[in-house]
Amino acid sequence: MKLAGKQTWVFEHDIYIQATGTAVGPLEADGPLRESFDIAHDDLYCGEKTWELAERRLMQEAIGVCLQKGNISFSDIDIFLAGDLLNQNVTANYVARTVPAPFLCMFGACATSMQTIAVGAALIDGGFARTVLAATSSHNATAERQFRYPTELGVQKPKTATFTVTGAGAAVMGRKRGRWRITAATIGKVIDAGTANPFDMGSAMAPAAASTIEQHFIDLGTSPADYDLIVTGDLSRVGSVIVRQLLAESGYNVTDNYNDCGLMIYRPDQNVFAGGSGCACCAVVTYGHLLKEMERGALQKIFVVATGALLSPTMMQQKQSIPAVAHGVVMEAVKEER
Amino acid sequence: MSLKTNYRQAVKAFQPKTPYVINSLKAFVVGGALCTVAEAFANLYSRFFSVPLLSAQQLAVMTMMLLAVVFTGAGKYDDFSQFAGAGATMTLAGFANALASAALEYRSEGWTAGVASQMFKAGGAAIVYGVVTAYLLGILYYLMS
Numbered sequence: 001m002k003l004a005g006k007q008t009w010v011f012e013h014d015i016y017i018q019a020t021g022t023a024v025g026p027l028e029a030d031g032p033l034r035e036s037f038d039i040a041h042d043d044l045y046c047g048e049k050t051w052e053l054a055e056r057r058l059m060q061e062a063i064g065v066c067l068q069k070g071n072i073s074f075s076d077i078d079i080f081l082a083g084d085l086l087n088q089n090v091t092a093n094y095v096a097r098t099v100p101a102p103f104l105c106m107f108g109a110c111a112t113s114m115q116t117i118a119v120g121a122a123l124i125d126g127g128f129a130r131t132v133l134a135a136t137s138s139h140n141a142t143a144e145r146q147f148r149y150p151t152e153l154g155v156q157k158p159k160t161a162t163f164t165v166t167g168a169g170a171a172v173m174g175r176k177r178g179r180w181r182i183t184a185a186t187i188g189k190v191i192d193a194g195t196a197n198p199f200d201m202g203s204a205m206a207p208a209a210a211s212t213i214e215q216h217f218i219d220l221g222t223s224p225a226d227y228d229l230i231v232t233g234d235l236s237r238v239g240s241v242i243v244r245q246l247l248a249e250s251g252y253n254v255t256d257n258y259n260d261c262g263l264m265i266y267r268p269d270q271n272v273f274a275g276g277s278g279c280a281c282c283a284v285v286t287y288g289h290l291l292k293e294m295e296r297g298a299l300q301k302i303f304v305v306a307t308g309a310l311l312s313p314t315m316m317q318q319k320q321s322i323p324a325v326a327h328g329v330v331m332e333a334v335k336e337e338r
Numbered sequence: 339m340s341l342k343t344n345y346r347q348a349v350k351a352f353q354p355k356t357p358y359v360i361n362s363l364k365a366f367v368v369g370g371a372l373c374t375v376a377e378a379f380a381n382l383y384s385r386f387f388s389v390p391l392l393s394a395q396q397l398a399v400m401t402m403m404l405l406a407v408v409f410t411g412a413g414k415y416d417d418f419s420q421f422a423g424a425g426a427t428m429t430l431a432g433f434a435n436a437l438a439s440a441a442l443e444y445r446s447e448g449w450t451a452g453v454a455s456q457m458f459k460a461g462g463a464a465i466v467y468g469v470v471t472a473y474l475l476g477i478l479y480y481l482m483s
Contacts, residue, residue: 050446150443152410153460154419154435159354193345203349242352249342
């Protein structure tokens with residue numbers, strides 16, 4: 001049985017991440033992780049005419065550099081899984097035009113990165129694919145105009161607001177030995193804690209993250225100490241404190257070995273309010289920075305929990321609360337064969 | 339009170355407070371400063387162009403709106419608003435920013451479906467309720483006089 005407990009998939013076969021690729025915008029390239037990214041643009045338009053085209057280009061470039069680094073060709077890809085934040089997932093769907101492989105579009109808001117990794121690993125484990133390409137993206141300006149206001153509109157944002165990361169991440173997974181192994185994934189339940197402030201997604205998503213992390217420990221009989229790092233996607237300064245408090249109330253002490261991608265990607269002085277958010281936040285930090293840390297030997301086993309706020313402007317205007325979901329994937333460093 | 343038992347109440351302790359007093363002070367000072375600048379323009383116009391004060395004031399307002407549009411185009415007005423809050427948004431300069439920012443934003447969808455159709459997206463409510471209020475006050479004034 002590959003299902004452990006209620007929500008956790010334990011993969012029977014050895015499934016590896018063979019290569020990853022990342023592309024980011026100017027602010028991300030100016031942040032503390034700049035060396036971790038493959039492609040960095042110094043212009044938010046990324047040389048395109050519109051923001052949407054810029055986001056598409058980022059995803060395309062992330063895929064390109066990923067395949068190049070892994071020395072993998074499109075013909076090796078059995079299925080492509082991707083998603084983004086825009087209506088009708090236009091970034092992923094348009095990028096899929098250029099990928100000659102069957103395509104499943106995925107939406108989990110900012111939890112999409114780990115959703116594609118978990119589903120991709122499951123498809124490989126089940127024998128439905130040998131090699132899977134997963135990609136996700138977000139762009140600050142496309143997200144601003146779809147979810148919030150025109151980018152140049154003067155609005156005073158509260159300190160709880162987050163800043164959507166401009167970037168894209170891609171990963172190729174397969175049975176062929178790579179430097180990182182995907183061993184388990186915990187699929188989250190949609191949790192609605194009743195908050196309705198779209199300028200405070202940390203508070204909205206923290207209960208979903210806590211639910212998935214707690215269920216993961218229960219399903220596998222593990223504890224926080226079993227992981228070198230437990231990292232959430234984009235809970236930011238507000239939500240990262242709440243999730244630890246929620247876990248503490250359940251008896252799990254997650255302190256030193258916890259971090260949040262939204263806190264890692266920017267410097268505090270970059271005017272990003274409570275931190276980074278967006279599909280690309282978890283993707284570029286994990287595929288770029290964290291996997292490099294594992295390669296370097298600084299981390300052995302990590303649990304990446306991507307967090308998504310499943311809101312829309314229409315639902316917010318109708319005074320509905322914000323449902324959230326979090327999906328976690330366990331990644332382990334593979335030791336070099338001697 | 340724990341987060342598990344009453345999340346919506348307990349979570350408030352984890353959210354940074356909005357500094358209402360400081361924000362109000364900033365809005366008061368910056369909004370007042372903007373009005374002073376507009377007043378200076380009005381005096382300047384009435385003195386040098388020898389137009390009546392009312393026309394000079396209207397010209398001054400247009401100048402402020404033009405400046406706001408220029409700063410919006412330069413990508414600076416949103417940073418200014420983040421600092422000044424209502425001091426920057428509640429003035430007519432803020433209204434100009436609302437129109438200009440929406441027009442800029444939707445340029446990518448073309449002149450008709452984009453700019454013209456979406457221009458009032460952020461500022462439209464101010465026009466609708468401005469006109470409604472003007473009518474109501476007008477009726478009230480008519481009844482009282």
